[in-house]
């Protein structure tokens with residue numbers, strides 16, 4: 001869908017983030033619901049997709065606001081910035097969206113038309129066939145689970161791909177190395193597939209470096225101390241909210257040489273961090289968190305980011321519009337719970353594979 005949408009794009013300039021969001025929600029939709037959520041897959045603009053995307057972005061922005069009421073509990077009821085009121089409104093919009101999806105699924109199951117082994121079918125069957133009451137999920141719990149997965153999986157994955165592509169455009173020599181590796185491993189007669197990923201060592205290093213410099217949830221997700229404890233000599237009272245600054249940890253000059261430089265080689269054999277992975281066991285880079293509440297979608301998220309980045313770089317050369325030079329590309333970050341680019345990445349894609357590849 002990604003390649004088709006870019007090749008068929010009516011405009012020369014493409015807003016990559018919008019398109020990536022659509023692809024990722026559709027990929028999550030296929031796992032969770034058994035079908036694509038949006039569009040017929042052509043990548044054409046879709047009002048429902050835009051509405052969903054707007055809701056996800058709004059919730060991330062609202063969650064990232066420094067809400068005075070959360071830090072001065074006496075003021076919470078005043079909702080001075082209107083955050084709670086906006087959240088409640090948004091909740092209603094999400095609820096309508098999800099109720100429609102669940103009802104449609106139930107009808108299909110009742111008519112025996114739901115043959116996929118998707119997550120929602122499993123959740124509904126637990127709801128209906130759970131052996132005792134404690135095993136049954138309510139519709140509210142199912143809605144919460146779906147929302148949790150869609151929310152946690154969409155923006156995080158799409159913004160990482162967008163940062164990876166931006167870094168590669170900014171560093172044409174690195175882009176050339178990734179393309180060379182892809183041409184060597186995959187060739188120019190077909191698209192890269194899931195099965196090729198393990199052989200794409202340089203691409204994997206690029207993705208790790210992207211997660212290091214641009215972790216999609218820079219303060220991870222808030223945790224609450226369940227009991228009084230001491231961390232590094234600091235007393236943490238029970239009930240405190242704790243934020244782990246994943247962004248700062250991965251730029252710590254005591255841990256990383258030239259931490260602000262985008263340098264994938266550090267993760268390659270012989271590099272300073274050759275044995276460091278990003279899956280929660282090496283604490284100097286933990287974009288998916290760590291421990292018992294580590295991201296549940298890590299494997300899928302990582303796979304999507306690798307495959308989408310590889311597909312874009314393999315299938316297209318990418319130019320910036322208006323003759324902007326690569327080294328002038330704006331890399332500023334926007335403020336919010338998720339780490340977005342301050343300005344969306346607009347590209348002019350130019351196909352670079354054999355023509356027949358784009359017709360499949």
Ligand code: HEM
Pocket residue numbers: 028148149150152153154156157160215216217220221287288289290291293294295296297298300301302305
């Ligand atoms: C690039 C992609 C992703 C990144 C960087 C990411 C990052 C994170 C982080 C940092 C956390 C908090 C972990 C902690 O508290 O230690 C988290 C939690 C979570 N993620 Fe992801 N995530 C990604 C993709 C996904 C996907 C694709 C899904 C679903 C299919 C997903 C579902 C979740 C859920 C449900 C939680 C909450 C887990 C819990 O505490 O119960 N994530 N993610």
